[in-house]
Amino acid sequence: xxxxxxxxxxxxxxxxxxxxxxxxxQRDQGIARDEIVYxxxxxxxxxxxxxxxxxxxxxxxxxxxxxHFGGKRPTDGNREHPPLMKTLFGLSERLLHDELxxxxxxxxxxxxxxxxxxxxxxxxxxxxxxxxGRTAAISxxxxxxxxxxxxxxxxLASFDAPVVTFWFASLFAYYRALRTRWGxxxxxxxxxxxxxxxxxxxxLPAVFxxxxxxxxxxxxxSEGPRWRRLWDGLAQSRPQVLLGLFAVAPLVLxxxxxxxxxxxxxxxxxxxxxxxxxxxxxxxxxxTNWNAPPFPWHVALVTTLFTVPLATLVAALTGFVMIVxxxxxxxxxxxxxxxxxxxxxxxxxxxxxFLLRTTPIFGAEKHWAPAIPSLCIFAxxxxxxxxNQARDSLIVAWPKWHRGVLxxxxxxxxxxxxIGAAWSETLHAHPYSLTHYNALAGGAPGGASLGMNxxxxxxxxxxxxxxxNKFRRSDVSVPVYTHDASPAWGHYKAEGLLGDGLPDAxxxxxxxxxxxxxxxxxxxxxxxxxxxxxxxYKKVQPSFVLQFxxxxxxxxxxxxELLDK
Numbered sequence: 001x002x003x004x005x006x007x008x009x010x011x012x013x014x015x016x017x018x019x020x021x022x023x024x025x026q027r028d029q030g031i032a033r034d035e036i037v038y039x040x041x042x043x044x045x046x047x048x049x050x051x052x053x054x055x056x057x058x059x060x061x062x063x064x065x066x067x068h069f070g071g072k073r074p075t076d077g078n079r080e081h082p083p084l085m086k087t088l089f090g091l092s093e094r095l096l097h098d099e100l101x102x103x104x105x106x107x108x109x110x111x112x113x114x115x116x117x118x119x120x121x122x123x124x125x126x127x128x129x130x131x132x133g134r135t136a137a138i139s140x141x142x143x144x145x146x147x148x149x150x151x152x153x154x155x156l157a158s159f160d161a162p163v164v165t166f167w168f169a170s171l172f173a174y175y176r177a178l179r180t181r182w183g184x185x186x187x188x189x190x191x192x193x194x195x196x197x198x199x200x201x202x203x204l205p206a207v208f209x210x211x212x213x214x215x216x217x218x219x220x221x222s223e224g225p226r227w228r229r230l231w232d233g234l235a236q237s238r239p240q241v242l243l244g245l246f247a248v249a250p251l252v253l254x255x256x257x258x259x260x261x262x263x264x265x266x267x268x269x270x271x272x273x274x275x276x277x278x279x280x281x282x283x284x285x286x287x288t289n290w291n292a293p294p295f296p297w298h299v300a301l302v303t304t305l306f307t308v309p310l311a312t313l314v315a316a317l318t319g320f321v322m323i324v325x326x327x328x329x330x331x332x333x334x335x336x337x338x339x340x341x342x343x344x345x346x347x348x349x350x351x352x353x354f355l356l357r358t359t360p361i362f363g364a365e366k367h368w369a370p371a372i373p374s375l376c377i378f379a380x381x382x383x384x385x386x387x388n389q390a391r392d393s394l395i396v397a398w399p400k401w402h403r404g405v406l407x408x409x410x411x412x413x414x415x416x417x418x419i420g421a422a423w424s425e426t427l428h429a430h431p432y433s434l435t436h437y438n439a440l441a442g443g444a445p446g447g448a449s450l451g452m453n454x455x456x457x458x459x460x461x462x463x464x465x466x467x468x469n470k471f472r473r474s475d476v477s478v479p480v481y482t483h484d485a486s487p488a489w490g491h492y493k494a495e496g497l498l499g500d501g502l503p504d505a506x507x508x509x510x511x512x513x514x515x516x517x518x519x520x521x522x523x524x525x526x527x528x529x530x531x532x533x534x535x536x537y538k539k540v541q542p543s544f545v546l547q548f549x550x551x552x553x554x555x556x557x558x559x560x561e562l563l564d565k
Contacts, residue, residue, distance in 0.1 A: 007129060010138065011122045018145045019118030026110050026155030029431040030462030031488035035157045038086050039093070039109045041078040042157070044068050046090025048258070062262055069259040070267070079267075080274045081159065083257050084196035088112035089157045104495055109157040117154035120165035121145050124373055127172050131339050132381060139415060140373075140380030143315075146422035149307050149365045150372055152433035159198040160366035166194035167201065167370040171346055174208055175337055177241045178215060184240040188248020195253040199275045200370070206349045208245060211342050212237070218338070281362035282525035287451025289524045293358045300354040300368050304375075306441035306452060307365055311421035312379045313440070319382030320344075347374035364434075364453060379418070387414045432460055432548040444549035451524075458484030458521050460553050463546045465497050468517055471562055472499040478562065479505035481518035483529060512536045518557045533557050 048068040051059045058064050070077040078086070089109045097108035121141045129137035145151070154161040170190040177183030194201035219236045254260045260267050282291045285299055305313065323340045350370040353359040361367065429436035434455040437447030448454060461484065471478055482489045482504045492498040505515035509532060512518055518533045520526060520542075534540045542555035543563065 007126075007134065010134075011125050014125050014138075014141050015118040015122040017118075018121040019115050021145070022114035022117055022151065022154045023107070023111060025151070025430055026114065027104075027107060029152070029155050030459035030485075031106060031491050032156055032158065032457035032459040033484065033487050034457060035109070036487040036491065037078060038081075038157050038159075039089060039106075042086040042088070042090030042109065043093065044077075044090070045083050045087040046094055049087060049091070050094075060258075060261075065258045065261065069257070074270065074274050077259070079259055080271065082196045082198065082253070082271075083259070084193060085112060085116075085157075085159050085162050087256075106157075106491060106495060110155060113156060113158065113161050114154060116162045116165045117145075120161075120168060120373070123165070123168055123172055124377065127168075127175070127339075128377055128380060132384070135387075135415075136377075136380045136384045138380075139383045139419065140377045142419050143312055143376040143379050143422055144373060146419060146426045147308060147312070147372060147376070148426045148429035148433040148436050150369065151426050151430065153366055153369065160363070160369050163194060163198035163200065164369045164372055166190060166197050167204070167346070167350075168373045170194050170201075170204055171207070171342060171373075174211075174241060174245075175339060175342060177244060178238050178337055181238070181240075184238070184242075184244030185248060186244075187241055188244035189252055191245055191249035192252020192256070195249060196256040199272065200350075200367075202272065203349050203353070205245060206352075207342070207345045208241070211338065211345055212241065214341065215338060278360050280360050282523070283362040283364070283456070284451060284453040284524040285361065290361060291525070295354075295357050295359075295361050297355050297357050299361050299364075300351045303364050303452075304351075304368075304371075306437050306447060306450075308375065308438065309422045309425045310439045311418040312376065313438075315379035315382035315386070315418050316375050317378075317382070318386060319378035319380065322381060322385045323378070343374040343377055347371035362456065364456075383414050383418055390414070432463070432553060435460070435548045435551055435553055444551045448551045453524075454522055454551065454553055456523065458486075458488065460546065461485030461488070461519055461521060462492065462497065464519055464544060464554050464556050465492060467544045467556055468502060468519075469499050471517060471558065472501050474501065477501050477503060478516045479503055479511075479514050481505045481511045481515035481533070483519050484521040484523075484526070485519065508532075509536075516559050516562050520555045520557070522553050522555065530555070 045068060048059065048065070066077070068077065069083065070079045074080060089112055092111045093105060093108035095108075096103045096111060097105045102108075103111065121144055124144050125137045125141040127137075128140045150161065150164070170187065173183065173187040173190040177187045191201065191204055194204065216234050216237045219234075254264065280291050280293065282289055284290070285296065286302075290296075308316075327340070347370075351368045354361065354368060359367075425436070425438065426433075432455070434453075435444050435447075437444055437450075437452060441447045441450060441452065461482070468480060478501055480489075480502050485492075486504055486507070489498070489504045493500075493502075502517075505511040505518075512529075512532050513536050515536075518537070520529045520533060537557055537559055539557070539560065543558040544556040545552050546554040546556075
């Protein structure tokens with residue numbers, strides 16, 4: 001009982017620490033372009049649910065639901081994305097900013113993502129705890145938190161961090177459903193929440209069905225005809241898990257998404273069809289700007305190798321090899337639920353579509369983010385294995401040495417080394433984590449030299465706001481060509497980060513001609529914007545360049561007439 005309470009306290013502390021760290025850190029993080037869309041529609045969705053809760057007449061009418069959640073065009077009402085997180089964004093902002101005044105507006109929208117990410121850290125801890133022990137559980141949980149790119153997404157009002165949480169919650173629920181009679185209901189709930197978060201949840205059956213088939217095969221009896229043995233295996237394998245996956249989960253999705261309450265089949269087809277034919281945006285990879293397939297098959301693998309801390313990668317490889325060796329020896333230390341296979345399938349399915357060369361790659365690691373927990377759990381297992389090997393070697397070499405040092409010293413050293421490396425990289429990369437690359441790539445300069453994408457979504461423009469504010473005039477307007485930060489410009493002003501008299505000048509050539517200040521966010525396909533500014537401003541030298549580890553990420557051009565004043 002004491003151990004049970006101790007583990008619960010550790011889980012709660014991990015949740016509080018992870019959530020609090022992200023909430024605190026995101027205050028320095030610029031607003032990503034897509035966040036603006038999700039914030040605006042989150043407010044609209046929250047209004048509808050509040051109207052429903054307060055009994056407002058006509059709330060469930062088809063026209064009212066369509067006004068809030070849908071429309072005729074593919075992107076009307078942002079119906080191309082499920083509503084769960086957007087609704088939470090809106091409700092959170094209404095409570096924390098509008099009603100209580102505890103946070104800024106942007107933070108109010110972002111808090112749900114941070115809390116859900118804290119839940120992921122907690123879930124990883126409890127999943128690993130029940131199979132491989134406390135040391136591996138704590139290691140895995142902290143490694144999940146201290147990934148630079150994952151930490152970045154955990155601080156945004158977006159879906160990429162939340163879908164990792166609900167995806168992993170579905171794995172956890174499925175693993176438990178194999179052992180409990182009513183576990184399939186939790187599985188259906190978790191899968192439904194994943195579907196209501198982001199469309200890549202439709203790939204979850206590709207994780208569960210192969211694992212379930214293997215689980216049934218393992219459970220089959222050793223005597224009788226083959227069909228009888230397989231039937232016995234199925235009967236002992238909680239077949240109701242399939243009911244949770246294919247019946248309960250869709251019902252949860254429909255319940256959460258009012259847009260599916262009518263014309264359900266048509267709206268589901270439109271939703272999935274939008275993503276099957278998704279537009280291909282520009283993205284730099286190994287020196288080439290890609291905006292149409294066929295893409296290199298190795299994008300997901302190489303990007304992961306270059307963005308995950310090297311210490312975590314080494315530990316993950318060690319843990320994976322250790323699991324494979326144990327399996328080949330016939331060791332079943334992790335029970336008959338085959339959790340390592342489940343984790344491997346999860347990572348493989350999350351990354352698999354990007355090996356096909358036709359799947360859009362413009363968001364890099366955020367697209368295959370559900371692979372993160374598997375990677376970090378294998379890393380946690382690798383840490384424990386290396387610590388145990390070091391301990392055994394020390395015992396042989398110095399059998400009379402202090403027992404506590406021999407038992408806990410190697411574990412403490414390895415945890416400090418690996419988690420410390422991940423922690424330091426995460427802190428160093430913030431708030432420009434998308435520009436950060438690991439030691440294998442040569443850091444941020446190495447990533448830039450290799451031609452890897454430096455950023456996306458225009459979020460880094462926040463870093464140049466203090467410089468731009470210096471040119472604010474009380475008596476005259478100073479238009480700014482805001483480039484990829486244009487959607488967030490009004491939010492920066494509302495947050496007090498941008499002074500009055502610095503309006504958005506407009507788009508493309510007309511905006512540049514009108515502007516007195518111009519910013520250019522550095523991505524390969526944006527190079528023409530530098531040229532347009534050079535032509536309009538009659539100069540090629542920027543007045544300020546925002547850099548991360550010496551890598552330019554945003555340039556600011558100021559007209560000479562403004563500099564002379």
